[in-house]
Amino acid sequence: MNSLFTILIAMPSSFKRAILIIADSLIVIFALWLSFSLRFGNWYWPIGGVNDSIALLMMIAPALAVPVFIQFGLYRAIIRYLDMKAFLSVFKAVIIYAAVWGLLAFLSGEQGIPRSVVPINAMVALFTIGGLRILARWSLRKIEDANRAKKNHFQQARSLIKQGKANMIIFGAGEAGRQLAVGLEQSHECILLAFVDDNVNLHGRDLMGVPILSESNLVEFVNQHQVDGILLAIPSISRKQRSLIIERLRPLNKHIRTLPGLSDMARGQSVYSQLNELDINDLLTRESAVADEALLQSQVTDQVVLVTGAGGSIGSELCRQILQRKPKTLLLFDISELALYTLNNELKKILNQLSQADSTWFPSEKSQEQDSEKNSGNINLMPRIISLLGSVTDEKRVSDVISTWRPNIIYHAAAVKHVPMVEQNITECVKTNIFGTLVMAKVAIEWQVDSFILISTDKAVNPTNAMGASKRFCELILQALAAEESPSFQILFGGQPSERVDCKMQLAIVRFGNVLGSSGSVVPYFRNQMMQGGPITLTHMDVTRYFMTIQEAAQLVMQAGAMAVQELRDSINEMGAEVYVLDMGEPVKIYDLARRMVELSGLRVKDDDFPSGDIAIKVIGLRPGEKLYEELLIGNNPKKTQHPRIMKANEQYLSWDELTPWLSSLREAADNSDVLMIRTLFKNLIPEYIPEKKVADWVYNEQLKK
Incomplete structure (x- = not known):
């Protein structure tokens, strides 16, 4: 049946119209014969056989019907998409055809044609011609729905x-x-x-x-x-x-x-x-990390908060979580106009919902004045949401933003992160990830921001790709700055500022694995492939990854920042940027994840054991810079924190004076688009970095051809 449907759909329109015209021609002849039979009460046959004049009137009925049907557009409509308007056209066309045939019959003067045959013919023709189209529409739609449901697991329930x-x-x-x-x-x-x-x-x-x-x-x-x-x-x-x-x-x-x-x-x-x-979260078999609400509120409530990369997956979720805890001002900083526009609209809706649920978000002017007179610590003003376009590599723009609003805390989520894409554009990765982080940290120190939280990744541990190496470099920058009482940026920023700047800011690094549902995550990628009917493409059968939900990731970042501030208060003399990691349970095998997604959608995996399955899983090979497995710690000596699911890594780093020459060399290599030098600097500074021998950078490879 499916193959017949495919053949019918693939036929030229003219051929399908010809089939329909032939079917209608046979139907109008049959309808006339049935009308005479119903009128006379027995199976009618003309006395003179096929040579009888009544038989001749029956035979010429298609010549009258088809032009009328064409005039009313019965052969222009697509059968499987017929609507009430189309069936109204069928009704009009059949009635006019029946009237024309009746007029011709009576004008012919032929005896033996009862007048009641004309309305009977109209009704029979209407039921047969209209019924044929209804039956065809129902059959074609049923087959089409079954085919579509096989390709789209979201319509699985409808296919059955x-x-x-x-x-x-x-x-x-x-x-x-x-x-x-x-x-x-x-x-x-x-x-x-x-x-x-x-x-x-x-x-x-x-x-x-x-x-x-x-x-x-x-x-x-x-x-x-x-x-x-x-x-x-x-x-x-x-x-x-x-x-x-x-x-x-x-x-x-x-x-x-x-x-x-x-x-x-x-x-x-x-x-x-x-x-x-x-839900995406159902694909995780471990229990979710329980957030410490007191920690979350202590970090952002009634504070001016800046989120870089706000339009990204992690950045946008951070903004949602922060807004729910009533900041004074939430600054959204991103280079993407579309991402900012979309997030800004979403956050305004959330703010409106929160204000309706809690009247303290919209207090009266009188109550605000009374609270002000009492110097009350209660939060009574609605948070401001401010969308700011800009690049983290633009020091002037970053400085303007931070000096204008003087944020209490910065969550630095802006980065290029897709491993294969970064591997093919290494220079831009260095500029955005490393020097974007350096610019943000420098300006934040100069304007004495209280806290700075860097969003890192498990790919920074023993990296095999440029993205992971760049993130490890970012970690080293923050660790060096945190340990330096008065860092100097003179060499790196053309002599400005020439003096050393006191670093009173608390810096922290949060490192976590893959986030379910984020842009580029395997889950939406696999779902899209399932919607297309498969196959699901894997890079390797044995690839494993740590996973967490996007809500867990955002809350971990906020809690880690709060813990870093507390630890700074408790140990005044101890300096350093702490690296926080989440206990993410056991790593997940990506093949098992893909199979689980297929089976929980009511489909079967197509493999050697079940060749008639619905969705195949195909291995296509590792991408440039991709690892079989990820790690969260450099070394094996994590420390416990006040949160049972958050650990603190104890890792070595360079001093700021030791790191500065490396940064100068790296900036020169990036400015000159020297990919090989960038890789060499990565390998020399980060001994764990083991890249692939083949360079994947597009510009570098194209220039080699010239």
């Missing part, structure tokens, strides 16, 4: 529709499950077959007319019934418990979806269409 409804099981017979069931019943889009619950007191009972099963009976039930998907309605359990349940459901190869917001169901909205795909 029986009589317009999908058969579903709700996992969880508690309050959330019952509300979901009510919502599904109102939506009329699926049939609820059963509940599943781990409460033994509920097993064997009925709820809303369907049985409540134990998990042990689920496999047998699924095998006996045509189950299209499973809906999770267990919002109160932990992520680890949720992941264990999902893992047990995975062998069933059913599409698993999650509960929408209970408020949506309470409003009676179309629940089935709003059910969510499994």
Whole structure:
């Protein structure tokens, strides 16, 4: 059937129109014969056979019908997309054709043609010609939907529709499950077959007319019934418990979806269409790191906060988290106009929602005056959100921003980070990552910013690529500056400033692994490939990565900054930029992640064991600079912190006077686009850096050809 559909779609329009004209011609002849038969009450046949004049009138009916049908556009419309307007045209065309044929019949003077045949013919022709199109539209759409659903796992539930409804099981017979069931019943889009619950007191009972099963009976039930998907309605359990349940459901190869917001169901909205795909966070099997709210608030509440790279994945999530904790002013700094515009609009919506939920965000002028007179410490003013275009490498622009708003804390997330892209544009990586960080730190020190937090990466540990090496260089810059009481930037910045600047700023480095759902992350990349029908492309079967959620990453950055400030207060004489890392559990094998995503979407992996599967997984080879596995620590002597899931690395670094000549040489190499010198400087300063022998930089390779 699918191959026939493909052939029909690929046919030229003129050929498909010819088929439809022939079908209509046969139908109008059949309709006339059936009309006479219905009128006379028996199967009609003209007395003179095919030579009879009535038979001749039947045979010329297509010559009357087809021109009328053409005039009304019956052969211009695409059958599988016919709408009510098209069927109205069918009605008009058939009525006019029937009237024309009736007029011709009576003008011919032929005896034996009852007048009632004309309206009967109109009705029969309308049912047959209109019915043919309805049947064709239904069949073509059904085949098209099935084909589309195979290519798009988000429509998996629709591909298994029986009589317009999908058969579903709700996992969880508690309050959330019952509300979901009510919502599904109102939506009329699926049939609820059963509940599943781990409460033994509920097993064997009925709820809303369907049985409540134990998990042990689920496999047998699924095998006996045509189950299209499973809906999770267990919002109160932990992520680890949720992941264990999902893992047990995975062998069933059913599409698993999650509960929408209970408020949506309470409003009676179309629940089935709003059910969510499994959240990205569900792909992590470890428990999420619990945030210390006191630490988060102590860092940003009622403060002026600057976030560089605000439009990026980490930067934007940082802004969301900061805004929820009521800063005085939130400065969004990014080079991308589109990213800033999008984030600014989103944050304004969040601010509006928060203000409606908490009246203290919009106090009256009178209450503000009273609080001011009492010198109250309560936060009563709505945070200001200020979007600022600029590059972190532009010292004048950075200085203007910091001197104007005097931020208390800077979160430096601006960087180029995609490993293959950076490997092909090494010079720009050095300028943005290394010297962008240097510019930000220098200006922050000059204007006596309280805290500066650098966002680093696990790729900085034993790097094999330029991105990782550049991030390790950034770490060394901050470590050297933190240890220097009065660093001088004279050599690096053309003699300005010539004097040394007192460094009273607290510097901290936060290092973490891959972030689920961030730009360039494998999860959205794999999902897009699944939507296209596959294959999912892996660089290597044994690649492993540490993963964390984007919320965890943002909260880790904020908590680490707060801990750094506290430690500075507790140990006045101890200097240094601390490196904080998150205990991210065990690394995840990317192949297992890809397979898990396919199976939890109700699809099967296409491999040697199951050649008729839906989505293949294809290995394409490691990309330039890519590692098989990542590490979080240089050495194995991490220290504990007040947060059970955050560790503090104890790593060696150079003094500022030792690092300065390296930076001068690196700037000269970057200004001259000397890729080989940059790689050499990386290797000499960072002994762990082991790049690939082949240089991937586009400009360097093109210049070699000349």
